[in-house]
Amino acid sequence: MSRQERVYVIGAGGHAKVVLALLRELGYVVAAVFDDDAACWDTSLCGIPVVGCVDSIRQHPPLPTVIAVGDNRARAAIAARLDLPWLSAVHPRASVDPSVQLGPGVVVFAGAVVQPDCRLGAHAIVNTSASVDHDCQVGDFVHLAPGVHLAGEVSVGEGALVGIGASVTPGVRIGRWTVVGAGAVVPGDLPELVVAAGIPARVRRAVQELPAPEAGEGGAIAAAGGRGQEPRRAEPQEPQASEPPRIYLSPPHMGSRERELLLEAFDSNWIAPLGPHVDAFEREFADKVGAAHAVALSSGTAALHLALQLLNVGLGDRVATSTLTFAASANAIRYVGAEPVFIDSDERSWNMDPQLLAEELEAGVQRGKPLKAVLAVDILGQCADFEAIQPLCRFYDVPLIEDAAEALGATYRGRPAGSFGQIGCFSFNGNKIITTSGGGMLVTARRDWANHARHLATQARDPAPHYEHSEIGYNYRMSNLLAAIGRGQLQMLDERVRRRREIFRFYQQALADLPEITFMSEPQACRSTRWLTCILVDGTAGQVGGRATTREDLRLALARENIESRPVWKPMHLQPVFAGCPVAGGQVSERLFRDGLCLPSGSSLCAADLDRVVAVIRAAFKRPRREAVKPSLAQTVPARGST
Helix, strand or coil: CCCCCEEEEECCCHHHHHHHHHHHHHCCEEEEEECCCHHHCCEEECCEEEEECHHHHHHCCCCCEEECCCCHHHHHHHHHHCCCCECCEECCCCEECCCCEECCCCEECCCCEECCCCEECCCCEECCCCEECCCCEECCCCEECCCCEECCCCEECCCCEECCCCEECCCCEECCCCEECCCCEECCCECCCEEEECCCCEEEEECCCCCCCCCCCCCHHHHCCCCCCCCHHHCCCCCCCCCCCCECCCCCCCCHHHHHHHHHHHHHCCCCEECHHHHHHHHHHHHHHCCCEEEEECCHHHHHHHHHHHCCCCCCCEEEEECCCCHHHHHHHHHCCCEEEEECECCCCCCECHHHHHHHHHHHHHHCCCCCEEEEECHHHCCCCHHHHHHHHHHCCCCEEEECCCCCCCEECCEECCCCCCEEEEECCCCCCCCCCCCEEEEECCHHHHHHHHHHHECCECCCCCCCECCCCCECECEHHHHHHHHHHHHCHHHHHHHHHHHHHHHHHHCCCCCCEEECCCCCCEECCCCCEEEEECCCCCECCECCCCHHHHHHHHHHCCECCEECCCCHHHCHHHCCCCEECCHHHHHHHHHEEEECCCCCCCHHHHHHHHHHHHHHCCCCCCCCCCCCCCCCCCCCCCC
16 A cells, blocks of 8 residues: 555544544554544644544545544444544554464554464454564454463454453463453463453353444444443453352343333333233143143132032042152142142152052052142142053043143143143242243133133133122133233243243253262153253262262352352242142152252353353362363354343
8 A cells, every 4th residue: 555545533532632643653644534523523632623423424435434432342333333444553563473363453562462363353452562472363443452461372252352461371262252351361361252351261241232333423433432441341450359240040131122011011001910912821731731721810829729619529539649859840739628639759850740649549549549630740840640640540430630830931841841741830930931920721622611711710700790709709800911921921931931042051061070969850752841950969869079069069169259149949848838748759859959060051141151060060079170171152142131
């Protein structure tokens, strides 16, 4: 390129001053500066006129252009919306090997060194006195701050910021849009979308994935901090000691569709129970789970209670149910005055053991006190062994209720959870795979049962111009507002299941070399949602130089790092409120409770969250993470609240 060539600069902040000095050294003539901050229009920057907003550059004759904005996201947004001839500029006092591949818009400042066979992506910045050793891959929109040192074969993902004076050891990979703090030493890989700092660098928190800055007036540069200056947070210092952000076990995961439907319901003023969204939610849910009829209710517990009433279970009756379950399953049996008979788990699925159920069904007949119903629970996202349970119920003429509260989206031999009993019950509690904040659903093939459930759930009001009641009813119906949320959540069910199964695989691979840990298995007939990833901790496995780590030790270690985990359900036959109730077996569920731990599994968890959990677990077993362990995880990790 001949000297005295005219060029443009986008950005009028401090970073732009350094770019202007670089361009002068190279002999370019900067014709104009553009910035979205109206306060600097019709002024000058280092003697160069600032003529207008960024988009106004389209009204000027096209010239080679440099984006002189330090903020990586703002730079990316500008490049995405403008189709210009981007100029790459290398300072005369920088050393860049001829083999280096330069993307469009790259800027290399004075004193920088870039060694052979490196690649610098589009609009990357290699700032003053930074060094990039051989075979490094620096992604688009990366900023290597002054004094950064990358050893050989380092990979820096798109949009990452490596802070002043940081050093990265050979072969390390830094994820997309990750921030490395000033002065940090990075000895190992860092995931995407995190802030890492310290010596050695540790992940301190997740980066909240911000939307790209808005285009147009007051847009990209203003979003970056005004006048094209690097925002103050772009070069984070060592974080102050503070409690790390809370990682929850299974938080709600909301998206834009739920909000749209909720506002639609709100604006309609159809707030009270029932309404068009309730009707639509029932239809859509029934289609999803293969049911003829669905009744939207205030909770999964309400669904269980009404199911028992529809089957005429009452005072003195006996109902078999899983002992390894949440209390609601057994509480509902007590609501109708019946007695729960607890059945132990099988080893494979952790659900009701069909052999023990068969023995209890036969024993009841022999004693002249047959079971009135079987309430089988699909535990922790996985269906029970219905191929064995259904024939037993048919043979003994005992109705089957499926408590699928924890298993929406699971399948058994290709059929959806909730479709195996005469009645299926679901929960939309806040920690479930989809949520309406609180809510539930009853499904059945029988129209008369569905209609009766609706009747009971609306205080059993008889058709009359006044309030007339012939039987006891309940206030169990779902509101129109919550049903609107449920409809949006239901649309994302398959994606939520996919993500939770992906998180399970992440844990499984990341912890594969720990002999003390085994995972809840998935029988061949089942496709679990992995609502919660559950592990068993072998507290008898000795460790060299110390006491074995138990499930409770691990739970407390996670709690100290502000990470929520939870023991597997305490069996109902061990609960004080159910003392004295009959139980078949019990040893399997007791062991699962003793050794079982549920790990954070929410579909909104980001890579940094999962990495924190794994790091604490490995530290508890005195095993640092092996470099060879690279769990498979989708490259795009959802930000909290995204769809």
